[in-house]
Amino acid sequence: MTEFLLKTFVKNYHQTENIEVRKYVGFLSSITGIICNISLFVTKYVMGTISNSIAIISDGFNNLSDCLSCFITLVSYKLAAQPADKDHPFGHGRIEYLSSLIIAVIIMLVGFSFLKTSFSKILHPEKVTFNLITVVSLLISFVVKVWMSAFNKKLATKYNSSIMLATSKDSLNDSYITLVTLSSLFISLITTLPIDGIIGCLVSILILKAGYEIIKDTVDTLIGTKADEETVQAITDLVLSYDDVIGIHDLIVHNYGPGKLICSLHAEVDSKRDMLEVHDTIDLIERQLHEKLNIMASIHMDPIEVDNPVVNKYKNMISEILAEIDPELSFHDFRIVTGPTHTNLIFDLVIPYKYQKDTKNLKNAIDNKLKEKDDTLFTVISYDTQF
Known part of the structure; x- marks a missing residue:
């Protein structure tokens, strides 16, 4: 299904580092999320009202917050695709990370709101009405959320997108929440405990946990993390594939958003070689890093004594x-x-x-x-x- 949607709606979707392609993949992910989450919200709100279940209603509003998140994502992809300008010479790719942060804050606000409401339901419990239509609706919701998680995870892996990965994790958490909510309906049949409020609190805590994890991952990226081993190895292998380079050190990789990496490194070269020839090789390596790995590079030559x-x-x-x-x-x-x-x-x-x-x-x-x-x-x- 993911491949079909990409082929249908995204031109040149195989060009994973192309900013324009990434923008339209982001549009596809966001619009799909908006359609699914609005449908789930309406269904759960109606079913929750009919069955008098705060757990189902809170689950529905969680989907509504996801819909808002998708809209923010839609806007962020449009902004992130803007070309570099005088004030932002490295482009606007980090807008994706800021959007992930906004989404996480919205998720946590929803979690706090329904934690309060659910706790009130524990103190003042109300009877939950069980019906088959509600059960079927929640099961369908579970299937939709599992599919959305898999869909966004495939996109996140293919296009190296933190915001799509955050959406995938959120959808997977939503599927667990829906299962927990569904179980509360069955448990309420066999106990007089305020199970609806208890499950509502549990759902709220899971929502808060999901928001916290997204905030942590996004803040780590914005502060700056170590480059992944795969990228480091790819850079090292390419540079050392040239005979003029004996070794490398002081490799630093800067992340300016998905598809925008800049690196600097020191290349060790034989001090007895013609430095003009070696400099020509270094220029070639910088071009190859950009063409093959889409990494802008600045390489410093370090002449070393080899035969002493x-x-x-x-x-x-x-x-x-x-x-x-x-x-x-x-x-x-x-x-x-x-x-x-x-x-x-x-x-x-x-x-x-x-x-x-x-x-x-x-x-x-x-x-x-x-x-x-x-x-x-x-x-x-x-x-x-x-x-």
Whole structure:
């Protein structure tokens, strides 16, 4: 069904990074959500009123909030598709993340509202009327929400969209909520407990939980998270596929919204090579990163000594020491400065976050092991963080 809808309504839908394609995929997701959620809201509101069930009515208003979320999503895709301008040179892709945040806030407001109403139903319970039409309506609602979750998850995976993934999670939570609501109808037949209010509270808590999780994921993205391993590996593999590049370090990936990644890195090259030729290779790599991975790149060349036996000896020594202390440690920009009484080993040390507040003890551990091998050697270390 997902593939059919894409083929029918989205031209060139296979171009997953194309901003215009993403806009129309977003329109498809949003309009589908609006149609489904309005239908579910009307059905549940009518059935909830007939059966006098606050759990069903609250579930219906949850669908209405989803409808509003879909409308916000619709607007956000239109705004996010705007080209870069003087004030926003990196484009408007992050509007998707802001929209996810707005959706999450709406979800939580709905949750708080019905938590209050449901608690009131516990204190002042009313009889719930059971009928077959209501049961069938809730079962249909469950099936629709499961389909909506699967539909949006496929779109989120294909187009790397956080807002579609949030919609998918919300739809899946809604399907669970509908099942819980349905169960309250059956339980109310065999008990005098205020089960409708209790289930209503449970539904409200699930709604609040869904909103919190979306807020957390979205805020993490806006603050800035580590690039995913797949992207890092793809960049590394492409850069190292060129013979002029010996190694890379200081790779940083900036996310300016889905389909808008910018990276910077240092490429290690042989210092004996013609730098003009190597620079031409670096320019080619930057173009290839943009054409093949849709990543804008800025690459700094780091010339290093490759065939110096003295440098290689000390470099291997540091490698062995770091491997003994912690295999997660790595280093780059290694060079030496010799003198009549001692030799300085100068390098940048890439440390995991656990060492950020303990670099002094880490340096002492390295120095102590180095002294065991040669007491004329000293380290001069600059610390880098793992991005």
